[in-house]
Amino acid sequence: MKKRLLASIFLVVFVDLLGFSLILPLLPYYADSFGASSLVVGLLVSSYAAAQLVGAPLLGRLSDRYGRRPILLVSVLGTFIGFVMLAVGGSLWVLFASRILDGLTGGNLTVAQAYIADSTDSRNRAQGFGLLGAAFGLGFILGPVTGGFLSQWGYAVPALAAAGLSLLNLALITFWLPESLSAERREASARAAARPGITLQALRSALRRPRVGPLLHTRFFFGLAFAMLQTIFGLYALRRFALGAESTGLILTYVGVLSVIVQGFLVGRLSRRFGEARLIVASVVLMALSLGAWALVASVPALLAVLAPIALSGGILNTVINSAITQAVSPDEVGGTLGLSGALESLTRVIAPTLGGFLLGSLGTWAPGLFGALVLVWLPTFLWRKLPRLAEP
Secondary structure (H helix, E strand, C coil): CCHHHHHHHHHHHHHHHHHHHHHHHHHHHHHHCCCCCHHHHHHHHHHHHHHHHHHHHHHHHHHHHHCHHHHHHHHHHHHHHHHHHHHHCCCHHHHHHHHHHHHHHCCHHHHHHHHHHHHCCCCCHHHHHHHHHHHHHHHHHHHHHHHHHHHHHCCHHHHHHHHHHHHHHHHHHHHCCCCCCCHHHHHHHHHCCCCCCCCHHHHHHHHHCCCHHHHHHHHHHHHHHHHHHHHHHHHHHHHHHCCCHHHHHHHHHHHHHHHHHHHHHHHHHHHHHHCHHHHHHHHHHHHHHHHHHHCCCCCHHHHHHHHHHHHHHHHHHHHHHHHHHHHCCCHHHHHHHHHHHHHHHHHHHHHHHHHHHHHHHHCCCCHHHHHHHHHHCCHHHHHHHHHHHHCCC
């Protein structure tokens, strides 16, 4: 691996996610200060993911054609402007505009994943994606705590801090991050620009392809089950165990630390030993069993025990599948295909909060876990039939 390139992109992603997670847990409270209803708060949280459905594939394809560095600059600049708008605030529509702008330009992670693919070979690509996942996890561990501390001086203060971090990221990309995509690769992408990149037809075409199609199916269904837990966990903890925000935050920090350990230290070793295709199947099986167990837990210690294999399977699959996707397409398609994958994941984050809340409120706290397990139960058989193709060089 090109260690300087990986260190550079690690720092860029860490700073970016630190800024993002600084403000994310405070958005509902910020919106509530303008008198927003629960429905409007949900729409505000979902608006970012909905905007990413459009932005992520477009930025991924543009990074194939024009290079990773300039598109990262555009993306982080949009994030900076969005956070400034959030800090200025003044009305609910400004909050919506800030999240939509950040979502449209927030293809940072997709482009960073393409950067990793450029900077690694097939043998150590999973390890590179693991480091990216570790940067992602560290940002999410430190961000909410910092944002909560800063919010005692007003909700604009965390937003300004996040804007400052985005400005720091612009400087890091401008002065320290080298371009990872060669001129030859950019020329090849330009010649291939006639291919559809961000249309529904492009997605349908990708889903039908023998190698990348099963991976994109897995990205969506696994993402939907996992996002169900992530997006309603606070409400679940309150209704099931009467836990407050502080206790819930500590549990999520525990999960985040486990994910960082898995992605930063275990994924590369496991990938080299077992292969990416088999790790994907094993992760889906483990997640299905763990979500079923989550539906049944009756105490906080049992919950902590169940969350460990959930963190393990989520950390492995969310890392390995991106590596597998980059090896299932030609080099000039990497950014665009990762963008489609990112759009599918964003779609799950649009669906999961509403569906999970409905299931929890209508049926009980057990329902989201059982639903997630049922969503995944067919997937291992499907993947196993496709395994020889996935394992092809």
